[in-house]
Amino acid sequence: MQIRDLPYSDPGDPDIRSGPRFLLWLGRNQLRGQLASMAWGLLHQCSLAGLPLAAGLAVQAVVDRSGDRLAWAGGLILVLGVLIALGDTMLHRTAVTNWITAAARVQQLLARKTAELGSALTRRVAAGEVVAVSTGDVEKIGWFVEALSRFASAAAALVLICTGLLLYLPSLGLLVTLSVPLLALAVLPLLPRATRRADLQREKAGRATELASDTVAGLRVLRGIGGEELFLGRYRRASQEVREAAVHSARMWSLISAIQVLLPGVLLISLVVYGAALARDGRIEVGQLVTVYSAAALLLFPLRHFEEIAMAYSFSRPSARRAVRVLSLDHTDRPASLDTAPAGDLYDPVTGLMAPAGLFTAVVCGDPDEAGRLAERLGGHAQADPEPGPATDGNEPGDGNASKPETVPSVLLGGVPLDELPLDTARTAVLVQDKDPVLLSGTLGELLDVPSSGLVTAEDALAAARCGDVLDALAQASADAGGDPMTTRITERGRSLSGGQRQRLALARSLVADPEVLVLDEPTSAVDSHTESRVAAGIKELRRGRTTVVLASSPLLLDLADRVVLAHRGTVVAVGSHRELLRTEPRYRAVVTRETDDEIAAPDAGDAFRTIEEIGERA
Secondary structure, X not given: OOHHHOOOOXXXXXXXXXXXXXXXXXXXXXXXXXXXXXXXXXXXXXHHHHHHHHHHHHHHHHHHOOHHHHHHHHHHHHHHHHHHHHHHHHHHHHHHHHHHHHHHHHHHHHHHHXXXXXXXXXXXXXXXXXXXXXXXXXXXXXXXXXXXXXXXXXXXXXXXXXXXXXXXXXXXXXXXXXXXXXXXXOOXXXXXXXXXXXXXXXXHHHHHXXXXXXXXXXXXXXXXXXXHHHHHHHHHHHHHHHHHHHHHHHHHHHHHHHHHHHHHHHHHHHHHHHHHHHHHOOOOOHHHHHXXXXXXXXXXXXXXXXXXHHHHXXXXXXXXXXXXXXXXXXXXXXXXXXXXXXXOOEEEOOOOEEEOOOOEEEEXXXXXXXXXXXHHHHOOOOEOOOOOOOOOOOOOOOOOOOOOOXXXXXXXXOOEEHHHOOHHHHHHHEEEEOOOOOOOOEEHHHHOOOOOOOOOOHHHHHHHOOOHHHHHHHHHOOHHHOOOHHHOEEOHHHOOOOHHHHXXXXXXXXXXXXXXXXXXXXXXXXXXXXXXXXHHHHHHHHOOOOEEEEEOOOHHHHOOOOEEEEEEOOEEEEEEOHHHHHHHOHHHHHHHXXXXXXXXXXXXXXXXXXXHHHHHHHO
């Protein structure tokens, strides 16, 4: 796989039983690139290992005053130099390719999972953790994949060099061969502690990222309530915890690096002392001593890859564990059949909610969280979410010991369960806009350029959502764009707009899509009552003949609904018109008019609400 061939047509089906298994799966899928990188690494390492032999031959030729052998040694050094340059260049090229392609594979897997779960993702995993996984964690995972091939080539080169030294000069070669395993494995007792410290650092860094992400997302609210300093203090403390954990981890890695320098130094000193004694006694030649010493000195280079792979694994393992946690989130499997979206009534067997086809149905829930869960379920997310626990190597998301979510009956559209439809078909049939929709950065035209039936134009959708003032504001902000609001750029998450403007643009985007069933969760909560009544009328008019479900408690919107449903504690308890339920259902009145329990029990409550209704009729 080359970088120019990205993205992958299919990133594959990952092994999400544990973090290490995911890394192993990723390495197997990069096998071709790993073998290419290992081959170039072997060429580079073996060419480096040949330099001591050439240098020894050159020294011995000078001692023996042999011009022919000196010229031959010089030619050998030139050839080895070319091979070293070629091997090093191609090793870097293939290793970086492995890094980038592995990171791209992980990012595609995360993007696919994000698209699959939609808005449910941030209800099951903190938004900051998703950001950490898709940025820093992807980089760490790619680093391990890149370092793996270089480590393999270095290990193979060590075996070849030690074997060559044993054959070339057994007396000194044996000393080097016996010392190499000690040098490579001396730091193993320290690795578990270093890994734990690295895990703690990554965990604290992830928490700090989550806190920063949540703070930025709610900055406007924090300013409104004067909570900026409070959250700034929390982030400062989290940042200091990350710094302390990083210093604590760096101390251990510094100790490992010191050992990697100390022990090879002891080997070289011992080699010089023992070799000099052998040369003085005439048992070996000076050129042989130079060859063995140079080879032992160059062994330090491949030995460094043992430290690198240990560091890469210790940093990538918690990153892989977090990636597995996100990738293991799933709902029921969907078949690859039933390509055509069914039509008909929308029915939720859990609550008993029925939304007749072609009608405007309003749903009133006393609990906003209950309304959000109902909207999510109407969109086809039929699994209950277990409380996520801490992930460990022995019990990570996806392994056999993890708690399994209990499935609940799927929502039916035209009698067909949504979870039996392919994901694309289900998303086309039912579109859910939650109470906090996100506006991506880009122009207004790009925002409204979404998959749609083609029956609703952007102009009609903007008019129905009553976005006239938003268009005027965008036109004024587009001085260099000819005054066309459709070409005006909207900042990330629409932060340059007010809450009501963002909400209406998001509503226009949903209306343009024109799905068979549109589910809106509090679509007018951020606008004034006058605008709210106009938006409600626009929704009803534009969606005439299409199934629309609105979860809201606003009397202005409820009064325009064809059918109003009251859901109490997860069950439908009353169905009727807005005015009918106001007269006959106390629980409905309590939610819609914010009536207290004492007012419900008052004998003149009915008269009071009849007065409210009469005032509404006159208005």
